[in-house]
Amino acid sequence: MLNQNKITGISDPIYVTQPSLPPLEEFIPYLEKIWDKKILTNGGPFHVQLEAALCDYLGVEHISLFTNGTLALVTALQSLRITGEVITTPYSFVATAHSLLWNGIRPVFIDIDSDTFNIDPSKIEAAITPHTSAIMPVHCYGHPCDIESIQKIADNYNLKVIYDAAHAFGVQYNNESVLNHGDLSVLSFHATKIFNTFEGGAIVCPDLKTKQRIDHLKNFGIVDEVTVVAPGINGKMSEINAAFGLLQLKYVDQAISRRREIDQLYRELLKKVRGIRFLDARGQVALNFAYFPILIETEYPLSRDNLYETLRAENVFTRRYFYPLISEFPMYRSMPSANRSNLPFAFSAASRVLCLPIYPDLSDEQINQIVQIIEQPTQKHSCVVPSQKQQLFV
Ligand SMILES: *Cc1c(COP(=O)(O)O)cnc(C)c1O
Secondary structure (H helix, E strand, C coil): CHHHHCCCCCCCCEECCCCCCCCHHHCHHHHHHHHHHCCCCCCCHHHHHHHHHHHHHHCCCEEEEECCHHHHHHHHHHHCCCCCEEEECCCCCCHHHHHHHCCCCEEEECCECCCCCCECHHHHHHHCCCCEEEEECECHHHCCCCHHHHHHHHHHHCCEEEEECCCCCCCEECCEEHHHCCCEEEEECCCCCCCCCCCCEEEEECCHHHHHHHHHHCECCEEECCEECCCCCECCCCHHHHHHHHHHHCCHHHHHHHHHHHHHHHHHHHCCCCCEEECCCCCCEECCCCCEEEEECCCCCCCHHHHHHHHHHCCEECECCCCCCHHHCCCCCCCHHHCHHHCHHHHHHHHHEEEECCCCCCCHHHHHHHHHHHHCCCHHHCCCCCCHHHHHHC
């Protein structure tokens, strides 16, 4: 039955992203070196090289590599001894708030800005209590937060700022890395991110002392053979991931420039479609085009979920980043700050957003096919309403 409805006849599924991989044969020499030296982890030569290469590429002073972004977030909070309450956004991947719970910290959700979808700084002060110790904003889709306003409030109230910068690899703000703002910035190198090491992450640190503390915390708190200074975790990146990162770094500029072309092509082709809106970054920025979010407004003939289903039936798997909001999950939804009336723009954004496929190997032809479906949607698939469970995990 679905076959009769096909608009474009896309046969191979197109997912929202596809990891970038370098030519396999280029990775073999790295493996040979690892086999030769037999150093597999614990800050081996590739780990040291990748830290230096990333500092250079990103334009930051110090970096500490991690096994994934979530452990990096958890450790970043510990390194600054954050306790009590942290003000954060509900409009993000669930790991942002989970990193707080793992430290016994209470997340306090505030609403997002209706244009940028990043936390609205004008909502921060009202959320501050005697227990507040930090702000954890997210550079959503790699669009920089209102850094100046956030820092001003943090300085006034003596709060730390830890950016979840998982989307912001390589993003520049006023000709400088966006990662140099706040007390710490945390990156993710997960397979779905623009720079991946299969799994991986990092903390960008402003000074060597902070980096050393973080390096201890990611290695059980061990300082030397006989000294353990904190109940640290095992968050170290292995040599195989670090080696892979060094190879990936050679291709990342190429990947970002193809993403920029895709972003431009989507905008060009979709600009005449009524009811489809784009998100624009504010200020002087160089973006990484990690995502291509569109907003489905009321003038569009289908609801957001109907368009999502229509695209699925045509083999195009978009994602509703970020629906449901973090604050809607069971471990958060009874918190007072999770109340719908506290988060009107976040709820509105979550109900309208759709992230379209964007990755370097996506062809112009595929982009045209995706746009064709959006231009001439049929309601035929709209009867397929996924169960709540499917909505959470697809
Ligand atoms: C991917 C992501 C994370 C988690 O990173 P992992 O490396 O998968 O642990 C955290 N926050 C945001 C906003 C992310 O997109």
